[in-house]
Each structure stands twice: as structure tokens, then as C-alpha cells.
Amino acid sequence: MNNERFEKYYKAQNILPEDEWDQFLESLRAPLPTTFRVAGSRQTARLLNDTIKETHVPHLAGVVFEGEAVSPPTQISWYPEGLAWQFNVSKKVLRKSPEFKKFHNFLVFETEVGNISRQEAVSMLPPLFLEVEPHHRVLDMCAAPGSKTAQLLEALHAQDTVTSSSFPPGLLIANDSDHKRTHLLIHQSARLPSPALMVTNHDASIYPAIKIPSEHITFASDTKTRVVNKRQHQLLFDRILCDVPCSGDGTMRKNLGIWKTWSPMDGNGLHGLQLRILQRAMRMLRKGGRIVYSTCSINPVENEAVIAAALKSMPDFELIDMSNHLPALIFRQGITSWIPTADRSVVLDFPTFDDYIKTHPHK
Template identity: 50%
Template sequence: MGGGGGRGRGGSRTQRRHFRQNRENVWKRPKSDPSSENTNENNGENRGWEPFATQNPAFDEYYKEQGIVSPEEWDAFIEVLRKPLPAAFRINSSSQFCSDIRRQLEDDFMISLQSEVSEGGEPQPIRPLPWYPENLAWHSNFSRMQLRKNQTLERFHEFLKLENEIGNITRQEAVSMVPPLFLDVRPDHFVLDMCAAPGSKTFQLLEIIHRSMKPGSLPDGLVVANDLDVQRCNLLIHQTKRMCTANLIVTNHEAQHFPGCRAKSTASEIGAEMEPPISQLVFDRVLCDVPCSGDGTLRKAPDIWRKWHAGLGNGVHPLQIQIAMRGLSLLKVGGRMVYSTCSMNPVENEAVVAEILRRGGGSVELIDVSSELPQLVRRPGLKKWKIRDKGRWLASHKNVSKYRKSVIVPSMFPSGRSFTEQMDANGSMEVGEKHENGGNVEDALQSTDDPATVANEQEEEVSDFPLERCMRIVPHDQNGGAFFIAVFHKHSALPGEFKFLQRVEVL
């Protein structure tokens, strides 16, 4: 999950603390962890090592109500979510040893590991991911812990470690490989990765721009990888330096406040005899993998089970919108942006996408990419959802108490409409819809000739945007993690976009 955002000074510190947390695939807590030191009520003895709890009633209630999966699928969904995440890795497509490594996997390890298929697992010990091009990404039937602990898997584990250190492969969660594939990156593109750490997606983007180049030559493209936290930037550099590329810039900024950059036009663009002007740098592609609650990573970070509550998604929603809108403002007209999270929560996903489209007006389109990567099992985005706040389900912003309106904002709801309380002529309180221009209209019950329709709208709002074009990947479809992805195309400048975002000569 990306970690390049914050909210002002205090928000930045909060985000830094949150995203410094280790997300290793660790399924047991050390004895030094106070939460693991459960005491036996009968004899007072310390139980020592305890596995993570893999259930949370609040989680179950929330996602059953949201309809992320059908009631018939719920048991299968939860069963897979409680199992450790299988290891996955990707071959560096720009490596000179790419074909040799792929051949070794196909002709050696696929056969030699057959006897080590984990109990109750898939028939193949390792297999290429069917949706990733050219057999360059692989799914292992073993968790990372099994690879470390099982002596018979030692040769395979040592192979993975060595090739990862050299930079020939990258160990990466399978669903995390998906967003860069929908960016449609070419070698001459300028790409911004807004929340880049730990860097596996950045490495993937670098692979793409380098792949078609001859040995010793450099592509015209560039990847700018940004992250909020300095320590995570160091991790990002450590991850990407294996690429040995000059086409990477690492920056350390809050993603929602990423600064404008200046670039000189080449002489060929303006004529050899003229002095190249300095212009605002805008990007051909933007990857916006925003900070999120991270409940799509439960299989590799089971400590999230006990920490999870609905307020996590509500709290990060405004920041996600800010980062996405900043990404769109830095995107060229005609460019493509991918918004993604490792969360299943519609408040962090569909609600953010709807608000992006709302603010973008007709300048931004949500692209239908259902025909791309046809073997990737994905589900369409939701058109309706509810908000959970302080133990209450809220179907509309109208239902939010005046004391919570600063926290539960209109953009969280499917319609995006805001409401305000006001006194009528008789001194009674009524609720009126608040337009974007700040003016209040009559009570929503009086805004239509059909009261039954309004009553239904109060019970369940439905978004007007084509949110089914988004994609949600859930764990039990492909034995992986969960992810959400939306792809945007920028047709024209955003409403109110500053003129300096266009190519202008500096006087």
C-alpha cells in the first residue's frame, strides 16, 4: 500500500507512524508483544506464543452489509481470508537473464517441487499467473514462512533470494502487480508514482520503460517515485537500485501537495536556433496507489484483524481524494491515471472514484478496461453502499447528525449530495439539500412529486456514475489478496486548473 500522503503537520506524523508498521508475512507474535501474553485464568500461567486471531465481528457485519461478496460466497471468502498468503514473484522483463530464469522455473522447479505441494493446496507447487503477460509472474503454493522453514524447499528459497538480490526477480504480492499493467506505459513516457514505497510497483514501471531498449542504451522515459516518509524512501531506493537505471528520480513529499516541476523543452521541439523555454512538467501516466486501511492485506498482515474498525476507512477517505485530484492535475491531457488501494472498503474505493468524477466534470472519464487482461478474475465496482459511524448505518448524508457532519462528509455517499439543517417558518428543524454553490434548497421531501421515490432514496442511494467500470479483486477468486483498481482518462483540463499546468514560456 502506498504511503505518500498526510493531512497537514499532524496528519503527516500520523501517516508516518502508520506506514512505518511492518507488513511482513508473520503469523505469530513474539512473547515481548503484550497483546500475545494471554494469561490462563485457572492457573495464571503465561501461554507464550499465540497465533493471531483471524476474526472480527465488526468486520463481518460491515462487509456482509456492503455486499462485497454474495451471502452464498461468504464462508468461502472468509475461509481464504484467514489463510496465509501464498508467495508470488515477478521476473524482471528487462533483465538479460529473463529467458533463462523463466526456463529454469518451467523445466526445473515446476517438476522438482511437485512432491512438496502443500496439503489441501493447488495441484501445482508453482505456476505462472495466467493473466500476467509472457509467463513473467509466478504464484507459489507456499507461504513465505513455509519457504523459510521447510528444508526440502531450501534450494528454491535460495534461488528466490539470490535472484531477488541481483534484481532478476522481484518478490511481490500478485494483486500488487495489477495496477501498473493498466497504465499502458511506453518507453518514452514520463510516469509519476505518487505513493511509491516500498517500490515493487516502481520497479515494475522501470522494467516496462526499459524492456524494449538495446543493451547500453537508455529510454527517453522517466519514473518519478515519491513517498512521504524518509525511511520508506530509503527502502524505495534499496528496492529500485537493483535496476541500475538512470531513469528514476526519488522524491520525498506529501503526495497531495506534490510540487510542480519545471522542465526544458528540447531544441528539436522548438527549432534548433531558439533558446529552449522552461515549462511545467506534466506526466503521461500517474499511478495513484493511495494510503488506505489495508484490509485487503489481511492474509499477509493478520494483525489487522484485531485492529480493524469501520472508522479506518472513513478517516482516510478525504486524504485519498486529495491525492487523486493532485495526481489528475499533474497528468497531461490525453494521459491515463490508475487509482488503486489494497482495501475492500467502498468508502475508500467507489466513493473516492465518484468524487473524482464529480470534481472533474466532463474532463475525466472512468475507462472500461474489462477487455484488458481477460484472464484476470475481477468483479465490477459497486453502485450503492452505506456508511457505518458510531454504531449506526447511514444511507444518506441527510441522516448524519450535525455533530458528525465534519467527519462523515457528503462525498462518502453514493449520490455525493450534502444536506444542512435549517429552521422553517414555524421554528421546526428541517433538512434541506445543499448545492455545491453553497445555496440551500427546499427540503428534499418537497423536491419531487413522488414521495415514495424520495423515501426509497433515503433508504438506499445509488450512484449515477458508471462505477461498474472499476474492478475489485477478492481473495477467494484467485487465492491471493484483495485490491481495488480504477482507470481514468483525462480528456481536457480540470475545472479551474491553473494555466501554468499548460506549456508556457517563462518570460
């Protein structure tokens, strides 16, 4: 699996040192591990996690299949309280190894009842960086299929117990522009029924302002609308997740077709939409609130360039340093310069926009 355009473009961006490039490509070609998160209320999650750790993992230790040792599941080191796991076994092992087949059946059952969420490790990160608390008003702007939404909803319900559910004072609005995908959101959220969840179907880049009463006042039935409206103000959010549509070239390990079709134009074409969604989020954020912007792309045009343009357009906002939030997480700082291309064949001859413009003199 190779793509010359991909290698040429990303080597020019200096996204990592030259001596790590071969290792990076090999990682992209390696199978993606299976990862899951122990979900539900904190108390329930801790009990189930102890069951996995003390019962299932010891039972899977020392398994040999067709002459080869198979490693048991391991906890993801950076996830809080060790509530996320990963294992890397083939479907053949899951089907034919008695020990792993039993564990797989356990995972399927617990997933169906909402105690486990099958979720990729990187997908777990954005909600963690939001640090949602039960009183927060939260907006997930591009929420489908809903694994991050479920994670946010669990954070709102952090005070739930094994035997009772809480009524969080906060709110979560999960939005998606595709009406069919909103059904996936509802299906995902059904595993944790909550009075604090609302699902909407709007274009995130022009998400409408939501008006709420300024005071708890009951108006007479014949009160004019314009009078009632004066008692309203726009709902602003404490936390907003912008997991925006993207080219997805960070998902090559599971979407092998990207190796054949990748082009820098994929990211270029989405930059404008991504920026508009982020700017809309910034306008709906309460003072002192937080936005997490995320993609599943490694393209700086879809990441750093969007953030830079948004901050330039709204200078009252600032970046937050979250490098110490998950101490065990291995990460790399974002880059501060990049070389865009407006050509499918990856012509990178113009370090700046001005240099490009000079080749197209006005007539």
C-alpha cells in the same frame, strides 16, 4: 478470527452475494501464497523463466514431505508471458525439504542480483493497467517500498537486451512523503540502475509543479531569472500511479492484527487525503494520459467514493474500461452505491447524507 463490526459493515455494502460470504471469510483466514515476479529486461526475464519452468518445476514435482504431497510452483495465469509465479508451502518445508531448500536458495540469489522480485500478486496489477511504454513520463505518487516502482521502471526499459541497457526517452519519478521510506525506493531501484529514474520526497496531495524548458535553449549566464522562466512549462505526465495510503483491510491474510482492530472509522479518516492525492494527480496528467488509482482496502469509502468525488470535481475525466486487458484475471465490478457510517459501532441507519442531517436539526 472474527470481527462483528467488519462483517456487519461489509454485508451492508453488498460487496458480494450472500451465498459467497462464508467462502469469502474463509479466504481471508487462509495463508497468503508466496508470489514472485521474474524481473529485469524482457530478454533476461524470458531466459530465467524458461529455467524455472524447464528445470526447477519438474524437479519439484512429486515432492512428498512428512507423508504429504507438496505442490510445485505454478504460473499466475493472468500475468503477461507467464512471468509471475506462486507457491504455497510452509517455512518448515522450505527449510527441511532438500528440493524446496535448493529452489529457495535459487530464488534468494536471483532476488539479490535483481532478476526476481518478491511481490504479492495483487501488487503486480496496478502497473500492468498503466501500460507504460519507454517514451512515457511516469509519476508514482506514493511509491515506497518500491515493488511497483521497479515494475514501472522495467516497462520503461522494455527495449533492454541481455547484454546492454537502453536509455529510455521517458522518465519515472518515484515519490514518497516519508523520507525514510524513500531510502527503500533507492535500494529497490538499485537492482535496475536507470538514468530515467528520479526519487522525490514530497506530500503527494500537494506535489509541486515541476518546470522544464520549453525549448532546448542555452541562456547566457547573466540572463535574468524571469526571462529564463518564460521559456519553461509545467511537466505533465503520461501515466500516474496513485497507490494511496489506506486502511489496509484487504491485507488481513498477512496482517492478522486487523481482525482485532478493524473499524469503519479507519477508512473514513483517510478518504479526504486519498481524494486530494487523486485530484492532484488529475491536475498533473497530460491530455490523453492515464491514472491508475489503487488501495489495499475493500472499503468503498476508500475506493468507489474517492473515484466518484474526483470525477464530480473534474468532469473532463472519464473511467476507462480495462475489463478485457488481462483476460484470465478473475475480478468483480465496482459497486455503485454504499452505506457509510460515522459510528465506530457501525450504525447503518442512514442510507443518505440527507437522512443523517435530519437527525441533527440546526438550532
